[in-house]
Amino acid sequence: MYRTGSSLSDFEDNNKVLAKKTKIVMLARADLLAECLTQAISTRFQGHEVVSLSEADSLLDGNLEDVALIMLYRIPASTFPSVIRTIHEFHPRASIGLVVENADELDSSIAGFVDEGLIHGVLPLNLHLDVCLTAIDLLMKGGEHFPAALLRRLAPRSPTGSTLPAQRDTCAEAMAPAQKSDIGRGLLTTREIQILDLICMGTQNKIIADRLGLSENTVKVHVRNIYKKMNVRNRTEAASRYFRHDGDAGPPRWRN
Template sequence: MMLLDGNDHDAAGASRRVGPQRVILILANSGSISPSLIDALEREFPWIRVEQVDTIDTACAVFSYPVALILVDRALMRKAEAEASELLRMHPHALTAVIEPYDRVLVTSISDVIRSPLIRSVLPMDLRLDVWLSIVRLLLCGAEYLPPALIHEAKLRDQKAQAYSDNGTAKTANVNMASLTTRESQILGMVSHGLQNKLIAAECGLSEHTVKIHLHHIIRKLGVHNRTEAAARFRNLHDGSRAMNEN
């Protein structure tokens, strides 16, 4: 029986470790991924074998090793999503990313990723090679990646939606406030300054009962729950108008 010294053991162990153990499956039209990029992947990750296919049927085949990562060309994304259940059944441990040509001009949106039954990450192809390989390493570890430009776009869309919502709320509040009669606006102004019904009645020459009726109408027209909310609505609108006039 032949015995190996320590160095021989290390060399044999390294040989075993670097052999292919997982597959990166690239689903893309023929010629869209350069051979040099595939070589770079296999050099960076010796335990990976890269398989490139151009049809969904071929992607759903059994490969020599388990598929760890599926990279889908943007042009084939919809077809892949239509067969998501079969792809996930055949490759249950694979994370899937869509390939985008450019980092700053993205076709895929956050909504596409959220709604997708398959895609969890977006991988731009025009990054520096070392950065690109680092992102692939993250994906192979089970992490998800979205380009900063995509996140920035989502934030801008949320801000616009919030501004639109706030503007709509303000317009509704203004419309509701405009529906008040002159007397109701007068009484609401007094309420906003902390006056109680008895003092409002004396100031306006009304009975307390009449003031209560006016307050009931004010609360209903403004769509609020009580006099406190009505007074807050009045102050907010008037403070906002004052700020606009000052600017």
């Protein structure tokens, strides 16, 4: 009887090991928004363990293993560099997402970490919750998510010191074709330009499909064609190229 009980206990222990969940860590100063976002993440990603931390030193806890994503919110700029170093040293496989109030007003020292590729995503608070959770899912799968406003700030500067290209509206319909740079060797259709503009605004495929009256599969096909024509691998690279003139680009050419 005792041997049988021991075997069942071992079986249960083994199952607990097999059922071990990867972790999503929310490192934030406690406030209502952090609590609500943590709850939303817990509900959406039930296959993961969500851990709330208020102190960066808690990242050094030896029991904090199998971390897939670390979300940062309201981290002081003065301590931000040490937090990033700690994450990369102790949780090198974890993606890093930064929740900010306004991408336009992101501290320049923090924006530098984005420019260096040390942060994998930036999520402004004005994102719709569904879009925010989709972006978090993208980060956990090794992708990146950056708002267009931040990418414009990080765009290369001309010898005169002005950002390239000049400030513009984000909607394709509001822009004259002559204001757009030639992107890649292929020519983007009007529909692809519309989708690219929405991509640059951080809009996910499902939302793009709904906004343009297309199926999500159709949007995915357009996105693949955009990547191919622009010779880029992901949304970040596409947006980055869209906000600057390529040195070898010819005159603007767009087709309907």
